[in-house]
Amino acid sequence: MKNKLKKPELLAPAGSLEKLKIAFQYGADAVYFGGEIFSLRAAAKNFSYEDMEEGVKIAHNLGKKMYCTINIMPKNEDLEKLPEFLKKLEEIGIDAVLVSDLGVFSMVKKHSNLPIHISTQANTINYEACNMWESFGAERVVLARECSLKEIKEIRKNISEELELEVFVHGSMCISYSGRCLLSSYMAGRDSNRGSCAQSCRWKYSLMEQKRENEYFPIEEDSNGTYIMNSKDLCMIEYIPELMEAGISSLKIEGRNKSEYYVAIIVNAYRKAIDLYYSDPENYELPNVLLNEMYKVSHREYHTGFFFSEPKSEGIIYNTNDHVREYDVVAIVHEYDEETQIALCKQRNKFILGDKVEILSPNSFGESFVIEELYNEDGEAIETCPHPGMMCKVRIPFKVEKNSFIRKELV
Incomplete structure (x- = not known):
């Protein structure tokens, strides 16, 4: 029987122009990237205007797309350069921008005709919020990582067919609500909501007794200590049928700060799994070789996040904050x-x-x-x-x- 489901876009991270090239070569349909300002991944190499121009040329020649992240939570001074930035993106031919702030949304509408995708930082978890964003003019909503598959299906049933849904299916998970975290600002003076997260949640902590100075008590389960906020990585490659049947338009891979090899191996595996399912959904079975690829790249222990149930203690790695690298x-x-x-x-x-x-x-x-x-x-x-x-x-x-x-x- 022919598959009636529309094949979802495979969306890859591009922390640099070289990673963009790798992502497209290994099977991505689109990439998301940050410019040198307004991006939530300040540590990534990010794209100059010249990089964007070259990237758009590569993407469009291949029939693929580029989306620019403008998803910081800006303060007043951050907005001054935004109109000029938006006009430049439109001139270059960027296919869409990702925004999370209403003020930025308003300025995109006011100063450009760029298509708008709502970033996961907007924490959208219900269909009324999706409908509201569409009424404002958004074309796609990137749902919060806290949505389950059941909730995604319910959202899909209660929004228009035209509004696209995008979800993260692979990569690092944040201990806070879709990245709305102040821990990094408090501990390291680096604002995670403006692109400079220090990942303070993955540090090792101790308790200190109030009346005895420098009396430290490690929070530990064994000699390695306990990393009480160190979440596992998301991996949904074993659940391609469930993702395909949920009405999702774009499957997104996290990792703009990760290596070219990471982009290649993860995009390659998901590309082959999606294509294999789409070619014969009734007889689909994930080949072990694709699952094994997930373990041949540096990673934390894997988990399915919120897709099937709310992760409790099983979603945290307590004994180390190191990556597994084989x-x-x-x-x-x-x-x-x-x-x-x-x-x-x-x-x-x-x-x-x-x-x-x-x-x-x-x-x-x-x-x-x-x-x-x-x-x-x-x-x-x-x-x-x-x-x-x-x-x-x-x-x-x-x-x-x-x-x-x-x-x-x-x-």
Whole structure:
């Protein structure tokens, strides 16, 4: 039976122009990014106007889209540069802006004709709020992470067909209500609602006895201590059918501050899972190889967030704030010569002659080989890459694409 459900957009993070290119190459339909102002990811490299122009050209040539985040909670002084910024976005051809503040919404309407998406920072969790945003002129609402699948379905039934819904399906979770947090401002003087979150929730804390100065008591379950606000990462790749049937227009991956490899591996897996489901929904089953990919990138323990029930203690990692990392990216392919089977690569981490490695590329992943030939850029045989970030040549016994990642399992 032909699938009557509309295939949702796969929306990827682009913390830089290079990550945008990787996201599109590995299967994203659209990317979201921040400019050098008004973005909630001040730590990301973010986009200059020149980057935006190049990104739009790349995206539109591929039939894909770019959305700009203007989702800070601005103070008065933040608004001064906004009209000029909006006019520039419109001139460049940005496909939509994400906003969370009513004042910013008003200024977008006043100073541009840019389509508006409502950011998850607006904390939208019911259909009346969705209807209100649409009445103001919004085309899409990014629902708060606190919505369950049941609630999303109810929202979909009680809004117009034209209003699109977007949800996060993968990435870091915030201990506070969709990011409305003052902890970072209090602890580190960095305002999370204006793009500078220090992730104070993931720090280790102790109690101090009031009358005895410097008498500290660790909050701990064992020798590692307890991280009482350290939420697990969201991962919904095992629930593609449920997401597809909820009437969601866009499936969003978190991670503008994360690596190119993270963007490639997560986008690649979700792209293949969505396409596989859409090709034959009645017989869909998630291949183990796609699920396994989730564990080959640096991550925290995974959880399904609020999609099925409100997470309690099982949604927190108490014993560490470290990421789980089982693989290292050792090099990225820049060029590949099919005749010689030699790939020009840029080293990322240490590897040596004789290492068993895997390839992640847009069309395949997990294909392994042993490094039997390794050369410097001049073609001289070497046993390892002695200089960090150096260009090297590796014989790969099968065809690989530019921007393929060579990874090695950590032992």
